[in-house]
Amino acid sequence: MPLVACSCVGHFCPLESDATVKGGDVVKIDLGCHIDGFIAVQAQTIVVQPEFAAPITGRAADVIAAAQTCFEAALRLVRPGRRVSDVPGPLQTIAECFGCSLVDGVMTHQLKRFVIDGNKCVLNRPSPDTKVEDGEFEVNEVYAIDIVVSTGDGKTRILDEKETTIYKRALDMEYHLKMKASRTVFGEINKRFPTMPFTVGALSDPRTMRLGLVECLNHGLLHPYPVMYERNGELVAQVKATVLLMPNGSDRVTVAPQQVVQSEKKIEDAEVLEVLKSGYKTKKKKKGGKKGAGEEGTGQAAATSGA
Structure with missing residues (x-):
């Protein structure tokens, strides 16, 4: 919210x-x-x-x-x-x-x-x-x-890209993630939020999963919603x-x-x-x-x- x-x-x-x-x-x-x-x-x-x-x-x-x-x-x-x-x-x-x-x-x-x-x-x-x-x-x-x-x-x-906490799956993009943390967070996203926007706070372990989000973002698997x-x-x-x-x-x-x-x-x-x-x-x-x-x-x- x-x-x-x-x-x-x-x-x-x-x-x-x-x-x-x-x-x-x-x-x-x-x-x-x-x-x-x-x-x-x-x-x-x-x-x-x-x-x-x-x-x-x-x-x-x-x-x-x-x-x-x-x-x-x-x-x-x-x-x-x-x-x-x-x-x-x-x-x-x-x-x-x-x-x-x-x-x-x-x-x-x-x-x-x-x-x-x-x-x-x-x-x-x-x-x-x-x-x-x-x-x-x-x-x-x-x-x-x-x-x-x-x-x-x-x-x-x-003002600060680090404020971003809302993302959405980019359905037209695919990539074989290398890091275990990235595969873990992306697996949860595909299972719980396959098409809808979500906040990092809704993930099972928000702090740990922030690390896994980086590789997902670098390869275009997620659309970020930056704070404007x-x-x-x-x-x-x-x-x-x-x-x-x-x-x-x-x-x-x-x-x-x-x-x-x-x-x-x-x-x-x-x-x-x-x-x-x-x-x-x-x-x-x-x-x-x-x-x-x-x-x-x-x-x-x-x-x-x-x-």
Whole structure:
């Protein structure tokens, strides 16, 4: 269960740490589980404070409101009939309205059985150097809508590669390992985590097995998830959930409690406001052939209501 504070973007899951959180810290909690290969993920951002119900204000409110509102827009855009290319533009506009930036490299991935990062994905922040293939969202697909927003420029950096504790098996790579420690740790990974990401802390002997991981990494048998940071002093917020694409719209299947967020920023872009006011579920036809007026799930995101 990675628990990430302030300027850290993600993948922070130390074996042990003397790091503590204090009042006012912006903390991200990112969870994932699977049952027989069917995956559900969820991430939420909170501010550490004595009363959970106390309103959040200032820049922390701006970045959390930006992430929540981007998620609400994505929930309405990632639906059957829409295209991958429809999503990034409104997200970029929303982040700018709150004086924030989408974090570079973050993707909304399709989920499949035993596959947490399917080939069909949305790059939240496209660039001339980084693009993904366009395509249409289809009924019965499952996605992990992942939004990460920063008060800074959204550019990530690795401060210390030794902090990395999360890895995933590279299924397209094979190599005959020489060291006994390497074969031991790789055997456990293949048995317990053949397709899913794992933290070193979940291995049977984390400290001893760190040595065996080195040869596995040197020969490309594992994908590392390095700990990423924004510039020191910046705040980062994340909202992630699992969404099912149904014939009449999107069903969010993972949720978490939200704190009250009071940002003074406003969204004034007409196209974005239209997206946020739209529903993410289409009403079923009434008996007698009459269509229901409007859509379900209408209304702006809670994050923008006080803007």
